[in-house]
Amino acid sequence: MRSTPALTAVAALALALTGLPAAADPSEPAKADLKRFYTQKIKWAACKPDVQNLSEDVTKDKDVSCGKVKVPLDYARPGRGTIGLALLKIKSSGDKRGSLLVNFGGPGGAGVSGLADAKKDFGYVGKGYDVVGFDPRGVGLSEPVSCGGDPEPGDDVADPGDASAVLAELRRTAAECAQESGPVLPHIGTVNVSRDLDVMRQALGDKKLNYLGFSYGTRLGAVYTAQFPKKVGRMVLDGVDTLTEDVAEQGLVGAEGRQTALDNFILWCTKNAGCVLGEDSRNARHAMTKLIEDLDAYPLKAMDGQEFTGQDVVSVLGTALYSRQAWPALSQALGALLADGDPRALLRMGGSVGATGGRTEIPADNSAAALMAVNCADDPDRPDAKKVEKEVGRLQEEFEEASPVFGKSMLLPVLLCFGRPAGTDYIRADVRDVDTPKFLLVGTRGDPATPYRWTVETAERLGSAAVVLDNKGDGHTGYFGSKCVKDKVDAFLLYKQMPKDGSSCAAE
Numbered sequence: 001m002r003s004t005p006a007l008t009a010v011a012a013l014a015l016a017l018t019g020l021p022a023a024a025d026p027s028e029p030a031k032a033d034l035k036r037f038y039t040q041k042i043k044w045a046a047c048k049p050d051v052q053n054l055s056e057d058v059t060k061d062k063d064v065s066c067g068k069v070k071v072p073l074d075y076a077r078p079g080r081g082t083i084g085l086a087l088l089k090i091k092s093s094g095d096k097r098g099s100l101l102v103n104f105g106g107p108g109g110a111g112v113s114g115l116a117d118a119k120k121d122f123g124y125v126g127k128g129y130d131v132v133g134f135d136p137r138g139v140g141l142s143e144p145v146s147c148g149g150d151p152e153p154g155d156d157v158a159d160p161g162d163a164s165a166v167l168a169e170l171r172r173t174a175a176e177c178a179q180e181s182g183p184v185l186p187h188i189g190t191v192n193v194s195r196d197l198d199v200m201r202q203a204l205g206d207k208k209l210n211y212l213g214f215s216y217g218t219r220l221g222a223v224y225t226a227q228f229p230k231k232v233g234r235m236v237l238d239g240v241d242t243l244t245e246d247v248a249e250q251g252l253v254g255a256e257g258r259q260t261a262l263d264n265f266i267l268w269c270t271k272n273a274g275c276v277l278g279e280d281s282r283n284a285r286h287a288m289t290k291l292i293e294d295l296d297a298y299p300l301k302a303m304d305g306q307e308f309t310g311q312d313v314v315s316v317l318g319t320a321l322y323s324r325q326a327w328p329a330l331s332q333a334l335g336a337l338l339a340d341g342d343p344r345a346l347l348r349m350g351g352s353v354g355a356t357g358g359r360t361e362i363p364a365d366n367s368a369a370a371l372m373a374v375n376c377a378d379d380p381d382r383p384d385a386k387k388v389e390k391e392v393g394r395l396q397e398e399f400e401e402a403s404p405v406f407g408k409s410m411l412l413p414v415l416l417c418f419g420r421p422a423g424t425d426y427i428r429a430d431v432r433d434v435d436t437p438k439f440l441l442v443g444t445r446g447d448p449a450t451p452y453r454w455t456v457e458t459a460e461r462l463g464s465a466a467v468v469l470d471n472k473g474d475g476h477t478g479y480f481g482s483k484c485v486k487d488k489v490d491a492f493l494l495y496k497q498m499p500k501d502g503s504s505c506a507a508e
Contacts (some may be wrong), residue, residue, distance in 0.1 A: 086178030105215030189377030446474030
């Protein structure tokens, strides 16, 4: 069991009030002297379970190795410190034609452990590429940011309707966030991660970047096409993120998408015999909402005093609903909770029980803190605190109407950027009409996190180089859940067989 994700997210909001210097102009990535970074060689070695936070099975695999790449802390002032970025490589099993860099999303998702967990999914494309995962700056093993671990703010802060209490708590913890995160915090954000991506490309020995990005990783890929158009190789963006909508709109879309996915799960469950939620989908939706409300009011308590709340259920639902293949296990886990008050199966689905590795140097709140920091760095909109206090009631109603289950948790991150210096407007203003070789965008119709319309809008924005593959299925992204999508993506990456723009994959 663990403290509630909603409270952890609020603690991460303290990043919002940390005074940070403005980033360098992202449209001028090569003015500083970066030669020493572009001429480095990676020293690959066997991975170590106590260093890379990996299972022994992975570290004993002779095809898997780990390394680091040095990048400047500040690209405008490369002499003022460096960051070591952690990498994991799965050696090509066939005739190597280069490296394929993979980003699993987030922002805040670790690529080293992510690729280790997903190794079997890249077996076919790995015949032609060394597949490489990386922890972006501020994430995992690459100078992780934090807001102080797993803090326990007061109950007043847990209520996003009380804006003044939230802002007061953020002011109290802002100094701790800056101290815990260290010098990397002012230099986090997609513009800098894109520059890191280009350094990694060169250090891997590739003239062009071959890249597969999921969810937030599509934002990163899109920024790269604008910053380094002549270095784009074979690129696939799956589960396409928006480049234009502000944090509030993204949060609202996320709440709506997750609620739709939950409704689809409930409908599926109630049509199957023995569904723990019953046979009436309307009653089941009410029962799910009441379960979360009851657990928030009266949490389950473990022997060590830790609590399992309704927001913990929300967190697991948000993860499990990403894949339709997880629905049977989710149904069983909810059954254990409702019948016996046992949350362990749900916690396992959320990755909180039986995790491999034991590295404690990565703060417990790193993923949440990095997500907040990157999204703020990428967003130029900054309403002041007074406006927030006036509008938070309206926002709360809007989010709860969009999703009685996910509205609260999706609203909290929306508040995090208020009071922080404005982020870059480069992504919103300049990532458009790119002059690159054709690259592939995959949009999934039933995606709970990145709606299909974002794929269409981003393709139109990026211009004629973007080719769209329409996946008619459910789940977040298509590569891991659709054989059709996987086959088409692998064929493009390996053989440059690009699907026809607007072609589709049927639901499986």
